[in-house]
Amino acid sequence: MRPDIIGNWTDPSAMEELGKFISQSLVFAVNGQRFELQTVEPSTTLLEFLRTQTRYTRAKFGCGEGGCGACVVLLATYDPLNEQVKEFAISSCLTLLCSINFCAITTTEGLGDSREGFHPIHERFSGFHASQCGFCTPGMCMSLFSALVNAEKKTERPLPPDGFSKLSVSEAEKAITGNLCRCTGCRPIVDACKSFAADVDLEDLGLNSFWRKGKHSSHIKKLPSYRSSFICTFPEFLKLEIKSFFNFISASQPDQPTKLNVECQKNCTIVSPATLVAGCWYRPSTVDILFKLLNSKEFHENMIKMVVGNTGSGVYKEVDLYDKFIDLRGFLNFLLLN
Numbered sequence: 285m286r287p288d289i290i291g292n293w294t295d296p297s298a299m300e301e302l303g304k305f306i307s308q309s310l311v312f313a314v315n316g317q318r319f320e321l322q323t324v325e326p327s328t329t330l331l332e333f334l335r336t337q338t339r340y341t342r343a344k345f346g347c348g349e350g351g352c353g354a355c356v357v358l359l360a361t362y363d364p365l366n367e368q369v370k371e372f373a374i375s376s377c378l379t380l381l382c383s384i385n386f387c388a389i390t391t392t393e394g395l396g397d398s399r400e401g402f403h404p405i406h407e408r409f410s411g412f413h414a415s416q417c418g419f420c421t422p423g424m425c426m427s428l429f430s431a432l433v434n435a436e437k438k439t440e441r442p443l444p445p446d447g448f449s450k451l452s453v454s455e456a457e458k459a460i461t462g463n464l465c466r467c468t469g470c471r472p473i474v475d476a477c478k479s480f481a482a483d484v485d486l487e488d489l490g491l492n493s494f495w496r497k498g499k500h501s502s503h504i505k506k507l508p509s510y511r512s513s514f515i516c517t518f519p520e521f522l523k524l525e526i527k528s529f530f531n532f533i534s535a536s537q538p539d540q541p542t543k544l545n546v547e548c549q550k551n552c553t554i555v556s557p558a559t560l561v562a563g564c565w566y567r568p569s570t571v572d573i574l575f576k577l578l579n580s581k582e583f584h585e586n587m588i589k590m591v592v593g594n595t596g597s598g599v600y601k602e603v604d605l606y607d608k609f610i611d612l613r614g615f616l617n618f619l620l621l622n
């Protein structure tokens with residue numbers, strides 16, 4: 285049995301077997317700061333947590349249904365087998381907190397601020413007059429940041445000229461298609477995003493405070509300089525914790541340490557490590573285990589929800605709170621990969 289079921293288990297022998305594999309708390313990072321939670325109300329979203337339990341409150345609650353992008357943050361996962369970090373822009377209003385175990389979150393505060401110095405994304409948004417009331421800006425910045433981070437990984441693309449990124453104009457435009465602005469207007473926002481694109485014609489960009497319109501007036505050197513990869517999206521301490529978590533599992537199986545180590549690390553690419561959050565969040569690794577869970581007495585007496593990305597809650601409004609969640613990614617991704 286693989287070590288990715290979570291929560292209380294009604295079969296004592298199975299629980300005994302799984303006990304040593306269960307991570308007893310929810311561990312993640314926000315802007316490089318480590319968080320470890322022992323108890324979480326399982327319906328809590330990442331946005332609720334950020335806005336009420338941390339000082340990172342710039343992601344906003346707009347629609348609460350994945351439609352406006354005001355709550356967008358960057359989520360990064362780490363695969364210890366390939367040493368690979370993957371980054372995604374996510375709607376934190378729909379993302380359940382329990383689903384981000386061993387992940388790293390970056391919000392606009394993580395890009396920079398008045399004390400540490402603003403990020404060129406912030407500076408260019410400001411210079412292109414792309415932020416009026418500012419409500420949408422943190423989400424816009426993070427959608428663009430995610431696009432920039434992912435564009436830089438495209439090794440087949442030539443290195444961009446100094447000050448630009450590997451992003452194309454069309455990708456820059458697409459980066460913010462999930463973000464709405466109700467006061468500034470799209471043009472300045474799109475201009476700020478396009479200013480990072482390697483194939484942009486700077487003369488096409490509109491009014492800004494970096495240069496006056498006219499012959500030979502626009503030049504990349506007049507824009508706040510951009511360098512790729514100077515923001516760390518996945519802190520080293522969390523990588524080490526993930527590695528030691530899986531090494532711990534393999535050490536507890538001395539008969540086949542190498543095989544299990546590889547297997548466990550493979551599992552990490554498929555499912556992040558298991559989490560026990562007050563017996564409310566379960567991640568079965570096979571369909572069999574899922575049915576065992578569903579048939580167990582404990583589950584008959586509770587309100588249960590099965591989730592994958594939980595984005596469906598943006599479409600079907602939920603009035604009830606659930607007692608228990610079953611995260612299906614444990615075996616769905618595994619089935620997809622196979």
Ligand SMILES: Cc1cc2nc3c(=O)[nH]c(=O)nc-3n(C[C@H](O)[C@H](O)[C@H](O)COP(=O)(O)OP(=O)(O)OC[C@H]3O[C@@H](n4cnc5c(N)ncnc54)[C@H](O)[C@@H]3O)c2cc1C
Nearest residue numbers: 349350351589590591592593594595596597598599612616
């Ligand atoms: C902004 C926005 C725009 C959208 N636009 C469109 C659109 O244009 N067209 C469209 O078709 N959809 C649209 N959707 C809906 C979108 O397709 C769903 O939200 C998404 O597919 C749900 O995937 P998920 O992994 O997040 O599932 P979840 O939200 O985790 O689950 C959705 C539901 O399915 C159940 N469930 C999940 N997996 C299983 C399973 N394997 N077996 C049984 N039950 C399961 C869950 O219990 C839950 O009730 C939109 C959603 C948003 C937020």
Ligand code: FES
Nearest residue numbers: 346347348353377
């Ligand atoms: S608040 Fe609108 S997408 Fe999350």
Ligand code: FES
Nearest residue numbers: 416418420465466
């Ligand atoms: S700046 Fe006001 S909503 Fe975009």
